[in-house]
Amino acid sequence: MSPAAELAPPVSPELVLEAGRAEAHYWRDVWHYRELLGFLAWRDIKVRYKQTVLGVAWALLQPAITLVVFTFVFGRLAKMPSGNVPYPLLVMAGLLPWQLFANALSSASSSLVSNTHLISKVYFPRLVVPLSALAVALVDFLMVAVLYAVLCVWWNFPPDWHVIALPCYTLLALLAALGAGLWLTALTVRFRDFRFIVPFLLQLGVFLSPVGFSTNNVPSWRVLFAFNPMVAVIDGFRWCLLGAEVPLYLPGLFIGIGVTALLLASGIWYFRRMERGFADLI
Amino acid sequence: MAEPVITVENLGKRYRLAHQARHDTLRDTLTHGLIRRWRRRAASTSEDFWALRDVSFAVNRGEVVGIIGRNGAGKSTLLKILSRITEPTTGRITLRGRVASLLEVGTGFHPELSGRENIFLNGAILGMTRAEIRRKFDEIVAFAEVDRFLDTPVKHYSSGMYVRLAFSVAAHLEPEILIVDEVLAVGDAAFQKKCLGRMDAISRSGRTVLFVSHNLEALRSICQTGLLLEAGRVAAAGSIQDVVARYHRPQSELAADFPAGAKPSITRVEVDRARLEAGDLVVRVSYEATQPLRPAAGFILSTAEGRPLFGSNMRTHPPVQPPAESRRGTCTWEVPHLALHSGNYSLSAWLGDKSGDFDHKPEAVAFAFVSPRHYPGRPPIHTIGPVDLPCRWTSEPL
Numbered sequence: 244m245s246p247a248a249e250l251a252p253p254v255s256p257e258l259v260l261e262a263g264r265a266e267a268h269y270w271r272d273v274w275h276y277r278e279l280l281g282f283l284a285w286r287d288i289k290v291r292y293k294q295t296v297l298g299v300a301w302a303l304l305q306p307a308i309t310l311v312v313f314t315f316v317f318g319r320l321a322k323m324p325s326g327n328v329p330y331p332l333l334v335m336a337g338l339l340p341w342q343l344f345a346n347a348l349s350s351a352s353s354s355l356v357s358n359t360h361l362i363s364k365v366y367f368p369r370l371v372v373p374l375s376a377l378a379v380a381l382v383d384f385l386m387v388a389v390l391y392a393v394l395c396v397w398w399n400f401p402p403d404w405h406v407i408a409l410p411c412y413t414l415l416a417l418l419a420a421l422g423a424g425l426w427l428t429a430l431t432v433r434f435r436d437f438r439f440i441v442p443f444l445l446q447l448g449v450f451l452s453p454v455g456f457s458t459n460n461v462p463s464w465r466v467l468f469a470f471n472p473m474v475a476v477i478d479g480f481r482w483c484l485l486g487a488e489v490p491l492y493l494p495g496l497f498i499g500i501g502v503t504a505l506l507l508a509s510g511i512w513y514f515r516r517m518e519r520g521f522a523d524l525i
Numbered sequence: 526m527a528e529p530v531i532t533v534e535n536l537g538k539r540y541r542l543a544h545q546a547r548h549d550t551l552r553d554t555l556t557h558g559l560i561r562r563w564r565r566r567a568a569s570t571s572e573d574f575w576a577l578r579d580v581s582f583a584v585n586r587g588e589v590v591g592i593i594g595r596n597g598a599g600k601s602t603l604l605k606i607l608s609r610i611t612e613p614t615t616g617r618i619t620l621r622g623r624v625a626s627l628l629e630v631g632t633g634f635h636p637e638l639s640g641r642e643n644i645f646l647n648g649a650i651l652g653m654t655r656a657e658i659r660r661k662f663d664e665i666v667a668f669a670e671v672d673r674f675l676d677t678p679v680k681h682y683s684s685g686m687y688v689r690l691a692f693s694v695a696a697h698l699e700p701e702i703l704i705v706d707e708v709l710a711v712g713d714a715a716f717q718k719k720c721l722g723r724m725d726a727i728s729r730s731g732r733t734v735l736f737v738s739h740n741l742e743a744l745r746s747i748c749q750t751g752l753l754l755e756a757g758r759v760a761a762a763g764s765i766q767d768v769v770a771r772y773h774r775p776q777s778e779l780a781a782d783f784p785a786g787a788k789p790s791i792t793r794v795e796v797d798r799a800r801l802e803a804g805d806l807v808v809r810v811s812y813e814a815t816q817p818l819r820p821a822a823g824f825i826l827s828t829a830e831g832r833p834l835f836g837s838n839m840r841t842h843p844p845v846q847p848p849a850e851s852r853r854g855t856c857t858w859e860v861p862h863l864a865l866h867s868g869n870y871s872l873s874a875w876l877g878d879k880s881g882d883f884d885h886k887p888e889a890v891a892f893a894f895v896s897p898r899h900y901p902g903r904p905p906i907h908t909i910g911p912v913d914l915p916c917r918w919t920s921e922p923l
Contacts, residue, residue: 257620258620258621259618259619260606260612260613260618261613261618262612262613262615262616278649279649282645282649286638289638289642290635290637293637361633364629364632365633365650365651366609366610366624366626519611519612520612522605522610523540
């Protein structure tokens with residue numbers, strides 16, 4: 244127990260609560276709660292595979308099966324060209340960021356509603372919740388990356404120096420997922436419809452992004468295609484991992500970055516606008 | 526010492542009570558939006574409800590304040606606003622110091638995680654840093670008396686162990702302002718005593734504490750000052766003794782006057798004292814309107830705790846021939862031989878007409894009823910209920 248001498252410091256921070264007042268220290272608060280972010284991510288990772296027989300293997304099983312199916316459908320049946328690259332590696336280099344994006348987006352979208360009990364009982368910057376969902380997706384991503392490394396060795400197709408840019412593209416995928424995730428999670432609080440919309444969007448997205456095929460196959464409307472931010476990310480991943488076989492398409496990259504920035508800025512704006520009402524709506 | 530750490534000015538919180546499903550669906554929003562645009566007016570299906578209205582008070586550093594009030598008086602809303610979970614609709618609050626709030630025991634506990642893991646998780650949720658939790662870890666475990674089960678998932682804990690662990694994490698928070706909602710009622714009697722001791726120690730260490738509890742005895746022993754909320758407004762503030770006494774005194778308000786408004790209004794509700802003492806309930810409601818109307822009045826009789834017992838209105842129960850049109854008048858409700866035990870009761874009044882609702886005064890008057898029927902040694906009301914219907918016993922020996 245603390246002694247009576249341990250009184251509060253003479254100058255305490257003053258905090259004013261008022262209707263419609265944007266909290267002045269919001270970002271400082273987010274920083275202050277970074278440990279909570281870590282704890283929430285750690286909780287989700289720790290709890291996820293409890294009472295499952297295969298446990299962590301699930302994180303690898305899904306991409307592995309998708310890999311086999313896509314290679315069969317796009318490589319064998321549709322006979323899409325892949326240059327000198329083994330088709331499974333081409334698919335895997337696309338699947339790696341796509342899985343990151345899809346996992347991050349779907350868990351970020353449902354993050355607020357699945358933490359209702361916290362939101363209605365404790366204060367913390369709500370942004371912590373979707374951010375921690377990203378952290379969980381990142382851990383899965385690292386496991387799938389190991390799977391990729393194994394495939395690399397198997398086909399003897401090591402990446403060249405381009406691979407150093409990989410963290411930047413990973414960040415781009417996360418930011419795109421965050422931008423869309425902020426919109427969707429804030430909307431889900433109000434309209435539970437989005438719970439059904441998100442899986443559907445992701446289902447379509449895997450075909451609207453060049454996961455199973457190379458972007459070189461859609462030359463005529465490549466610029467239009469680039470407005471899907473995941474196109475830039477997947478192309479970037481292939482550039483990093485498959486090296487000289489895949490040229491970098493700069494206009495597409497810039498469009499991708501622009502769309503992601505727009506999505507993120509508007510996502511943060513909408514989330515913060517809705518945030519104060521979450522506890523009343525959820 | 527007299528520096529306020531919490532200043533609340535004209536605080537108000539409005540909730541929209543939607544007359545539809547709780548979660549709007551996209552379809553609702555789209556169709557309502559279209560229909561509204563079509564009709565060119567806001568066909569509002571929602572009703573405003575002020576959970577708090579014009580609440581002002583200040584709390585000085587080191588003060589321990591007990592907040593009391595009936596269910597629905599706005600206590601929880603006030604705590605939610607103070608702990609920044611929800612935003613006020615009007616007014617402002619100034620807080621000088623780090624706030625931690627404890628609105629529930631074990632917020633964020635995960636059943637699959639072990640006791641040890643939950644201590645860290647819950648601590649972080651309540652705003653403690655990892656270093657702080659580590660420093661107090663042994664103290665928390667000792668206080669909760671769960672050391673043997675630290676590495677067991679809490680889903681295997683008994684409910685007593687669970688709340689002990691949850692409370693003890695919270696009890697080791699050290700903010701400058703602590704906000705606590707009805708969490709003292711956990712665990713067995715021995716643990717409750719320990720909790721009270723802990724709360725007492727926290728308050729004596731110079732921290733500012735706001736407490737909500739229905740355990741008035743506990744509040745009286747811990748707090749110096751009190752705040753009584755009634756229907757979202759501050760009904761009394763001052764020393765805890767005075768406020769508790771005020772809370773216990775609904776007896777003498779046999780009549781209440783209300784200002785007339787733009788709509789037809791209830792202006793006075795009055796219980797006939799002489800008839801009440803004779804064992805009959807006779808209530809008179811006075812109304813005023815700008816246009817003549819054929820009034821229909823109604824009452825709901827409730828216990829002092831706010832539990833409805835019996836209600837009646839002139840429109841339906843029993844239906845009454847609509848009276849002559851007038852702009853002012855009174856309606857009288859008679860309940861002969863009031864079938865209740867002695868105790869404290871309240872009356873809510875309603876005013877309408879054949880089809881409209883005009884005015885509603887919840888708990889307009891409160892009265893103490895002394896039943897003319899004496900039953901020496903009867904069980905207390907909270908056991909047998911307040912209703913005393915006429916009845917008869919027979920028994921036949923075989």
